[in-house]
Amino acid sequence: MPTTDRGVTSPGRARIEERTLRRDRWWLQPLATFVVFSGFVVFATIRAFMGRDYYAEPYLSPFYSPCLGDCVEGASDFGQPFGWWPLSAALLILVFPLGFRMTCYYYRKAYYRAFWLSPPACAVAEPHGSYSGESRLPLLLQNAHRYFWYAAVLVGLVLTYDVLLAFRPMPGRYAVGDGETSGVHMGLGTLLMLANVVLIWLYTLSCHSCRHVVGGRLRHFSKHPVRYRLWTWVSRLNTSHGRWAWYSLFSVAVVDFYIFLLATGTIQDLRFF
Amino acid sequence: MSYVLKLRIWRGDKDGGEVKDYPVEVSEGEVVLDAIHRVQGTQAGDLAVRWNCKAGKCGSCSAEVNGRPRLMCMCRLSDFAEDETITVTPMRTFPVIRDLVTDVSFNYEKAKQLPSAQLGPRDPDGKRRMAQVDVERGQEFRKCIECFLCQDVCHVVRDHEDNKESFAGPRFFLRYAELDMHPLDTHDRRELAQGAAGLGMCNITKCCTEVCPEGIKITDNAIIPMKERVVDKKFDPLVWLGDKIGLRNKDNEGRTEP
Numbered sequence: 001m002p003t004t005d006r007g008v009t010s011p012g013r014a015r016i017e018e019r020t021l022r023r024d025r026w027w028l029q030p031l032a033t034f035v036v037f038s039g040f041v042v043f044a045t046i047r048a049f050m051g052r053d054y055y056a057e058p059y060l061s062p063f064y065s066p067c068l069g070d071c072v073e074g075a076s077d078f079g080q081p082f083g084w085w086p087l088s089a090a091l092l093i094l095v096f097p098l099g100f101r102m103t104c105y106y107y108r109k110a111y112y113r114a115f116w117l118s119p120p121a122c123a124v125a126e127p128h129g130s131y132s133g134e135s136r137l138p139l140l141l142q143n144a145h146r147y148f149w150y151a152a153v154l155v156g157l158v159l160t161y162d163v164l165l166a167f168r169p170m171p172g173r174y175a176v177g178d179g180e181t182s183g184v185h186m187g188l189g190t191l192l193m194l195a196n197v198v199l200i201w202l203y204t205l206s207c208h209s210c211r212h213v214v215g216g217r218l219r220h221f222s223k224h225p226v227r228y229r230l231w232t233w234v235s236r237l238n239t240s241h242g243r244w245a246w247y248s249l250f251s252v253a254v255v256d257f258y259i260f261l262l263a264t265g266t267i268q269d270l271r272f273f
Numbered sequence: 274m275s276y277v278l279k280l281r282i283w284r285g286d287k288d289g290g291e292v293k294d295y296p297v298e299v300s301e302g303e304v305v306l307d308a309i310h311r312v313q314g315t316q317a318g319d320l321a322v323r324w325n326c327k328a329g330k331c332g333s334c335s336a337e338v339n340g341r342p343r344l345m346c347m348c349r350l351s352d353f354a355e356d357e358t359i360t361v362t363p364m365r366t367f368p369v370i371r372d373l374v375t376d377v378s379f380n381y382e383k384a385k386q387l388p389s390a391q392l393g394p395r396d397p398d399g400k401r402r403m404a405q406v407d408v409e410r411g412q413e414f415r416k417c418i419e420c421f422l423c424q425d426v427c428h429v430v431r432d433h434e435d436n437k438e439s440f441a442g443p444r445f446f447l448r449y450a451e452l453d454m455h456p457l458d459t460h461d462r463r464e465l466a467q468g469a470a471g472l473g474m475c476n477i478t479k480c481c482t483e484v485c486p487e488g489i490k491i492t493d494n495a496i497i498p499m500k501e502r503v504v505d506k507k508f509d510p511l512v513w514l515g516d517k518i519g520l521r522n523k524d525n526e527g528r529t530e531p
Contacts, residue, residue: 010434012287012368014375021340021360105477105497112476119428122480123340123365131433135473143508146501208493212501219524220456222404238493 008125019125026121033114040249044094047256051088056262056269058168059189062196062252063090066158077165078158096155100148101249105208106242108142146209156204159197166190170271188270192258196251203244206237275300276355280308282320283362286371292360299350305361306334306345309373321372329486332420336373337362342422342484364425379430380421383441386469388531390452391459407456413494414451416487417444423481423491429474440471443481443491450495453502461528463506466499475500 008019020026047054047063054061055075067075068082069089082092101107112118119126134142170185204210215231218224237244261267278299281292295312306324313320325331327346334345338361339353345361353359367375395401423443424430430437441449449466452458466472477500481491489495505512515521 006434007432008365013365014283014285014363014369015289016283016292016362016365018340021337021362023339108476109478109492112478118476119432119478119480122426122478122483123337123342123431126428126432128432131429131436131474133429133471133474133476135471139476140473140508143500143504146504146509208497209501212498216498217502217505217524218522219407219454220404221406221410222456224522228406 006129020121020123022121022123026124030114030117030120033110037111037114040253043253043257047260048090048094049088051090053260053263054090054256056189056259058166058170058185059193059259059262059269060162060165061256061259062159062162062193062200063094063256065155065162066093068092077161093155096148096151100145100152100155100204101245103142103145103148104245105145106245110242110245145207146213149204149207149209149213152204152207156197156200159193159200163190163193163197166193184273186272188272189255189258189262192251192255196248196255199244199248199251202237203241203248205234206241206244208238208241210234211238278308278350279356279358280312281358281360282309282312282317282373283360284317284320284372285369287369290369290372292362301351303350304346305336305338305343305348305350305359308350308359309345309361321370321374323374330418332418335364335420335422335425337364337425342426344420344422344486347486364421366425366427366431367421377421377424379437380419380424380442380444383445383470384448386441387445387448388460388462388465390455390457391531392457393459393527401457403456410454411451413489414447416489417447418487419444420486422484422486426480426484427475428478428480429471429476436471436474439469440474441469443475443496445470446472446475446499447489447491447495450499453499459528460531461506461525462531463499463503464530467503467507472496472499472503 008016044063054064055072057074060067060075064071064075066078067089068078068080069085069092070083071080071089085092113120117126118128118131134140167184167186167190169183211231211234214234215221215224215227218227221228221231262269275298277296280295280297282295283292284290295316297308297311297316299308299311306327309320309322313322323333324346325333329344329347332344336343336345338345338348339359342364361373363369363373363375367377367379370376392401421444427442429440430442446466449462449470452460453462475496477492477496479492482493485491512521
């Protein structure tokens with residue numbers, strides 16, 4: 001093989017023809033990431049553009065929360081300031097969690113490997129002729145991650161409020177209190193939303209930007225004991241950031257799909273009380 | 274229990290070379306470097322290999338075993354099936370000198386470009402003091418044995434020779450982070466890390482962390498925190514505003530660009 005002026009075949013380096021000598025299944029992880037992420041993107045895009053079947057009282061899909069557009073009755077707990085918006089209300093809000101995940105340090109690793117093959121796996125030569133990383137536009141914008149984190153905290157608060165609402169009284173023979181209007185309710189949807197919001201918070205609070213903001217940016221931990229303590233907590237969560245990224249991605253999709261099935265009347269909510 | 278290992282070794286120099294077969298008898302509990310030494314002692318006396326401590330602490334015997342950057346002395350043969358062929362090549366990011374020995378001077382050039390610690394004045398009693406919690410923060414980074422496997426696996430230079438001039442690599446981002454977190458250092462290295470060292474070229478695909486024989490979390494604990502520090506300095510308008518109106522803490526006050 002002729003030597004080139006770049007990569008593992010550059011002049012002076014050990015002349016080896018194979019782009020990698022790895023014999024393990026290094027392609028499995030990027031392939032799995034590609035398939036699962038692509039599946040999620042297709043699912044989320046369809047659901048976001050549908051503009052319907054996102055609310056089954058008292059459950060609101062996380063894709064549509066807060067519902068600020070021209071939403072169905074009962075879905076807009078924060079008003080409808082964008083009632084004039086002609087498209088799906090999800091498009092108004094999804095840009096924030098989407099931006100948070102797109103600029104996330106874990107997801108960057110995952111999609112640079114799986115979608116851009118840069119590199120496809122460690123010590124496997126990438127197919128690109130040149131590389132400038134995140135030093136130029138548009139990838140320079142990855143540095144805005146912390147701003148998406150600020151937004152993600154707000155979204156997390158809204159989703160937490162949604163979970164509280166998912167406990168609200170519902171009419172029916174299992175209702176506690178005086179039947180129709182008071183007491184609390186819990187169904188499978190409530191549990192799914194609760195699990196989802198826990199995973200969303202684990203993902204949001206384990207973020208590398210969060211770790212930096214709460215204390216990582218300091219040079220003197222000793223002078224800031226409270227922030228140091230916060231930093232140690234976030235650091236502990238941060239070691240599993242990738243896991244929370246995956247779990248919360250699945251949980252959002254599961255909750256949305258469950259509410260879709262309820263809203264379309266395909267299934268009935270499993271009521272515990 | 275011994276068996277004949279199907280060992281293949283790259284032999285050659287900068288003008289060319291090839292992978293050659295060296296079936297060699299090995300015993301239970303041995304590592305790849307043991308097999309290489311046996312080949313050197315019994316079959317190929319002129320085989321060039323760099324090694325020293327045989328304990329994973331000197332960082333000399335870096336190579337690629339079945340395509341993965343490893344320390345040969347820490348690569349157990351028991352991790353492979355007895356009938357599996359093991360191929361050992363030199364690190365593919367650096368110029369080869371001969372056989373398994375590469376010229377890693379790229380790393381020493383990058384080390385020279387990194388300003389060393391510049392400490393402030395001593396306390397009145399002539400001592401310098403750091404709280405234990407601040408000392409501990411940098412200990413992880415000091416575990417680095419400079420085996421340069423992280424530099425070898427980093428695709429920024431491995432796959433793009435032209436980036437070597439503008440990119441220092443993970444080993445040195447580790448050093449940048451350690452010094453930038455150092456409470457007694459008076460240099461502000463954030464501009465330098467982004468500019469001269471090319472921190473922005475890293476796309477955090479974490480291969481450096483995967484290959485580190487010391488288990489240093491290079492990406493999570495050094496590169497990403499350093500990237501966030503660069504954002505503070507260069508890209509975040511709120512931080513800039515906070516500094517201007519005095520709302521930020523004075524953690525970086527008094528530090529100067531090296």
